[in-house]
Amino acid sequence: AQSVTQPDIHITVSEGASLELRCNYSYGATPYLFWYVQSPGQGLQLLLKYFSGDTLVQGIKGFEAEFKRSQSSFNLRKPSVHWSDAAEYFCAVFRNNAGNMLTFGGGTRLMVKP
Amino acid sequence: EPEVTQTPSHQVTQMGQEVILRCVPISNHLYFYWYRQILGQKVEFLVSFYNNEISEKSEIFDDQFSVERPDGSNFTLKIRSTKLEDSAMYFCASSGPSGQATDTQYFGPGTRLTVL
Numbered sequence: 001a002q003s004v005t006q007p008d009i010h011i012t013v014s015e016g017a018s019l020e021l022r023c024n025y026s027y028g029a030t031p032y033l034f035w036y037v038q039s040p041g042q043g044l045q046l047l048l049k050y051f052s053g054d055t056l057v058q059g060i061k062g063f064e065a066e067f068k069r070s071q072s073s074f075n076l077r078k079p080s081v082h083w084s085d086a087a088e089y090f091c092a093v094f095r096n097n098a099g100n101m102l103t104f105g106g107g108t109r110l111m112v113k114p
Numbered sequence: 115e116p117e118v119t120q121t122p123s124h125q126v127t128q129m130g131q132e133v134i135l136r137c138v139p140i141s142n143h144l145y146f147y148w149y150r151q152i153l154g155q156k157v158e159f160l161v162s163f164y165n166n167e168i169s170e171k172s173e174i175f176d177d178q179f180s181v182e183r184p185d186g187s188n189f190t191l192k193i194r195s196t197k198l199e200d201s202a203m204y205f206c207a208s209s210g211p212s213g214q215a216t217d218t219q220y221f222g223p224g225t226r227l228t229v230l
Contacts, residue, residue, distance in 0.1 A: 036221075043118070043205060044157070044221040051216065090157060099162035099170020100145055100209065102219060106156050 002027040004091050006105035013081050014113045021076040021108050023065075023091030032094040033074040034102065035065055039087045047089075050074060061085070086112045116140045118222035120206050126228045127196055135191045135225045137206030144210040146189045147219060148181065150174070150202040157205065163189065196229045203227075 003026045013019055025031055032051050036044040048059025055067040065076045074091060091105040119138045127133050139146050148160040162169040163181050180192045189208075193200055203224045209217040 041223070043223040044207075046218050046220075049218070092157075099159075099168075100147070100219075101159040101162060101170055101172075102149075102157075103159065104157040 002093055002095065002103050004093050004103055004105035006089075006091055006108050008108045009106065010109045010111065012111040012113060015083050016080050019076075019078045019081045019085070019110070021089050021091075021110070023074045023076065023105060024072050025074060025091070025093050026072065027093050031074075033065075033067060034092045034094065035059065035063070035074075035076050036090045036092060036104075037061075037087050038090065038107075044090065047076070081110075081112055083112045083114065086110055116220075118206055118208055118220050120204075120222035120225050122225060123223065124226045124228070126230065129198060129229055130195050133193050133196055133227065135193075135204050135206075135227070137189045137191075137208075137222055138187050139189055139206065139208030140210075140220055141187070142210060143208035143220075145169075145208060145217070145219075146181075146183070147207040147209075148191045149205045149207065149221075151205065151224075152199075152202040160191075160204075193227075196227075198229050201227055201229045 005024045034049045035047040047063050048057050050057050050067045058064050063078050088107045088109045090107045092102040121136045146163040151157045161171045161175045178194045182190050203226050205224045206222045207219040209219045
């Protein structure tokens with residue numbers, strides 16, 4: 001069965017510092033991978049997605065993620081964090097032979113220190 | 115930009131009561147979903163819906179749950195007899211037109227259901 005693991009439950013970074021959020025997946029076929037962000041009181045917003053091709057994908061709000069098949073990872077990065085990036089971040093894998101369901105990781109809550 | 119909307123934002127109900135959570139998906143989307151997130155836990159898939167029928171459902175989606183698209187715009191989730199453990203945030207999502215991974219699933223803001 002597929003699964004997604006986000007090893008870090010909470011991360012705190014200083015504003016202006018770089019950020020990397022980890023995501024590992026377990027999936028038998030070629031994975032379709034996503035990062036979503038959830039701000040307080042908001043729904044889930046798509047940051048970026050990977051299907052195939054270039055393993056470094058760019059998203060909104062200055063985020064990027066790199067797919068590494070050998071490590072079964074899809075880590076999210078941002079070179080310089082802003083206070084408004086404080087939110088919960090979810091990695092997810094898509095199964096299109098199972099009702100298009102997304103399987104989510106447990107999430108990483110990002111806090112930004114001034 | 116089009117968005118998925120959900121009503122109500124917060125629903126409080128007594129155990130054993132029926133609740134209906136409502137969603138208005140993005141208008142040209144063809145695939146509809148419900149997910150839930152129990153406080154402090156993962157977002158979990160409940161059900162997907164296409165062409166007026168369920169495409170896939172999780173083991174969570176038992177006989178107490180049902181979904182319906184009663185008209186051309188709404189998509190509802192009904193819980194027939196709520197239990198305490200149904201307390202969660204329920205997210206509606208939609209995607210289209212192909213239903214493939216290339217179609218982003220857009221999520222609504224959620225309905226927080228509290229069962230007392």
